């Protein structure tokens with residue numbers, strides 16, 4: 001997969017693209033992520049990227065020209081990208097959307113600003129996406145959240161062990177089961193016996209039960225949603 005990111009704050013992406021699973025996926029060539037500074041696509045001396053809103057009001061609005069120039073430049077060759085705009089009032093991002101986006105050969109993410117982007121930019125956009133109903137200063141963190149969730153789903157990006165964990169559970173949006181590691185007892189708190197038993201079938205069913213119980217307790221709507229979609233097996237429903 002190739003992702004092009006358009007932003008006025010490219011520096012925010014430096015560590016994200018170098019560290020961890022995402023950093024390895026890029027350095028190994030499994031995925032290609034290019035961050036572009038919208039300012040590099042301006043033509044005036046002051047490299048202006050935003051301006052005051054017509055009709056008055058607070059804040060600044062990202063101008064259309066530099067973004068269109070970047071889009072034209074970056075889509076001259078190769079496959080047309082599926083274009084996302086990170087927007088406070090966009091469609092709520094979730095695991096289902098992450099799975100759908102992970103199947104696209106090429107993405108472009110235009111990072112919005114809280115005050116907004118000129119409406120005409122949306123003629124380039126396939127999906128306006130928000131990561132939540134809270135006020136951020138810009139769309140760069142949402143872009144990193146989206147890339148993190150999407151890139152980890154690309155085959156080969158996660159190590160073998162981790163990909164085993166990316167089972168139908170997490171990808172159905174169910175909450176995870178409790179995790180423990182050594183020591184078996186710490187400050188009087190013991191690891192559940194079943195996890196020390198080495199009985200894999202029992203361990204698996206304990207984990208499944210824990211995950212379903214926690215999801216039912218904290219996020220009952222996820223269970224309802226899966227029921228409606230017929231994505232819960234008979235024994236999981238018991």
Ligand SMILES: O[C@H]1NC=Nc2cccc(F)c21
Nearest residue numbers: 086087088130131136138139
């Ligand atoms: O993800 C959203 N949630 C909250 N604030 C935002 C600000 C700018 C862009 C954006 F996508 C967002």
